[in-house]
Amino acid sequence: MKTYTHYINGSFVPATSGETIDSEDPYSGEVWARIARGSGEDVDAAVTAAKNAMEGEWSTLNASQRGKLLNRLAELIEDDAARLAEIEVRDNGKLMAEMSVQTKYMAEWYRYFGGLADKIQGAVIPTDKADIFNYTRYEPLGVIAMITPWNSPLLLLTWKLAPALAAGNTAVIKPSEFTSASTVTLMELIERAGFPAGVVNTVTGLGDEVGVPLVSHKDVAKVAFTGSDVSGQKIYESAASQIKKVSLELGGKSPNIVFADADREAAVMGVISGIFAATGQTCIAGSRLLLQRSIHDQFVERLVDVAGQANIGDPKSPDTHVGPITTRPQFDKIIEYIDIARKDGANCVLGGGPYTGPGAKGNQFIEPTIFTGVKNDMRIAQEEVFGPVLAVIPFEDEDEAIQIANDVIFGLAAGVWTADIGRSIRMAERLKVGTVWVNTYRAISYTSPFGGYKRSGLGRDSGIDAIYDYLQVKSIWVATQTSTRNPFVIA
Numbered sequence: 001m002k003t004y005t006h007y008i009n010g011s012f013v014p015a016t017s018g019e020t021i022d023s024e025d026p027y028s029g030e031v032w033a034r035i036a037r038g039s040g041e042d043v044d045a046a047v048t049a050a051k052n053a054m055e056g057e058w059s060t061l062n063a064s065q066r067g068k069l070l071n072r073l074a075e076l077i078e079d080d081a082a083r084l085a086e087i088e089v090r091d092n093g094k095l096m097a098e099m100s101v102q103t104k105y106m107a108e109w110y111r112y113f114g115g116l117a118d119k120i121q122g123a124v125i126p127t128d129k130a131d132i133f134n135y136t137r138y139e140p141l142g143v144i145a146m147i148t149p150w151n152s153p154l155l156l157l158t159w160k161l162a163p164a165l166a167a168g169n170t171a172v173i174k175p176s177e178f179t180s181a182s183t184v185t186l187m188e189l190i191e192r193a194g195f196p197a198g199v200v201n202t203v204t205g206l207g208d209e210v211g212v213p214l215v216s217h218k219d220v221a222k223v224a225f226t227g228s229d230v231s232g233q234k235i236y237e238s239a240a241s242q243i244k245k246v247s248l249e250l251g252g253k254s255p256n257i258v259f260a261d262a263d264r265e266a267a268v269m270g271v272i273s274g275i276f277a278a279t280g281q282t283c284i285a286g287s288r289l290l291l292q293r294s295i296h297d298q299f300v301e302r303l304v305d306v307a308g309q310a311n312i313g314d315p316k317s318p319d320t321h322v323g324p325i326t327t328r329p330q331f332d333k334i335i336e337y338i339d340i341a342r343k344d345g346a347n348c349v350l351g352g353g354p355y356t357g358p359g360a361k362g363n364q365f366i367e368p369t370i371f372t373g374v375k376n377d378m379r380i381a382q383e384e385v386f387g388p389v390l391a392v393i394p395f396e397d398e399d400e401a402i403q404i405a406n407d408v409i410f411g412l413a414a415g416v417w418t419a420d421i422g423r424s425i426r427m428a429e430r431l432k433v434g435t436v437w438v439n440t441y442r443a444i445s446y447t448s449p450f451g452g453y454k455r456s457g458l459g460r461d462s463g464i465d466a467i468y469d470y471l472q473v474k475s476i477w478v479a480t481q482t483s484t485r486n487p488f489v490i491a
Helices: 039-057 062-080 081-092 096-105 109-120 152-168 181-193 205-215 230-240 264-280 295-309 327-344 398-406 421-430 463-468
Strands: 002-004 004-008 011-013 020-024 029-038 130-142 143-147 170-176 198-201 220-226 245-249 254-258 288-291 347-350 371-374 388-395 413-417 437-438 469-478
Touching: 002 181, 004 039, 004 181, 004 264, 011 413, 011 469, 029 081, 029 181, 029 398, 039 143, 039 170, 062 081, 062 096, 062 109, 062 152, 062 181, 081 096, 081 181, 081 245, 081 254, 081 288, 081 413, 096 109, 109 152, 143 152, 143 205, 143 463, 152 181, 152 220, 152 230, 152 245, 152 463, 170 245, 181 198, 198 398, 205 220, 220 398, 230 245, 254 264, 254 398, 264 295, 264 388, 264 413, 288 295, 295 388, 327 347, 327 388, 398 421, 413 421, 421 437
Parallel strands: 002 029, 143 170, 143 220, 170 198, 220 245, 254 288, 254 413, 288 388, 371 388, 413 437
Antiparallel strands: 004 011, 004 198, 020 029, 130 469, 347 371
């Protein structure tokens, strides 16, 4: 059985305690690997290595040289994408069909930010001050703590790591204790790409034993986190006590809004993609279906028919549509929310419990579940379930759709399905979310910013905007002529 260790200062090292944590395969329920159980001592060693790297060889590389390293890493990731996908599937139970695409595609983020590294330019500012030359420059923040979730470990790490390195920062990564193997494996490629020791470090372990000391470490300049809003709030509060910068990509309760004039079949498939792809374990899950009342019954009938045909089972099989829930605690949470929905009066028209039929090897499968008769003040419509559970809510017109869609604490994403281009623009302008998809869902790119409004977070991943979250601007004033002036008056 393979043991995955920390990666600190260019070396793979065990936890100082020698302890490990078992990692289970969500499909079989069997322990397949062990990961190092880190501590504050391991965190301190990693942060020290990252700080020293900031002041050492890494600081001597210019932006173009950093870009070349990122491009080299992209090539290595593409070459090794199949192995990375196999590890992710074994660790978190997501479909091989999706992960094999995802691990290969993530190389584009390193290429994009590798190309962007030497194109971040300051400015010469024409101030109102005579005989003074004023210009700005962008500089890295320093050591970045990166805390990543279990649902898409490598891709969501990439969204942080690529811009942070392009900007000249160093990193200490804390992956989820449930899915650390792929991140540790990525460190092999970091090493082969030629990054100096200490630039990228990984410490595995539990949140209170690794995450807490990492966030609070005095030499960490910024925390970049993806996860639940509750955990994000705790990190924000801790970072605020030391005036640290943060990027938080948190939860969602995204509305998928279907109007009567939409392409019916395309919308059905888009709704299914929004909630049942990735077994609903995604922050952008379209977990609320807002349906125009005139098509409600017919649309739900077709939706139930198509979703009910989904193949459930082995995530490694190309024929599987819905895999297992990644962790047992998450499985229990989803079942609890299904029970809450029933008690609150919602009507379950599909699924509604554990799946134990053909293809279910372990005990962490949940049927694709659809509830109708949902009111937007029900918990099933307000709280993030993070599983294959859809709440259907009817509406009459655009105004009511907007009122329902925005009436949650989250604001990560939304989908709009309509044949009316004017309506799509009006809806996109009024929706209080960071991403709006029109007649599609779950589309992402390294070129486009991603992030949330409200309790869905702060900052942006991807696109040019992302790199500025890892930079600070300095203004420099140079007197072009020496002159005598009153020293007690502002210049």
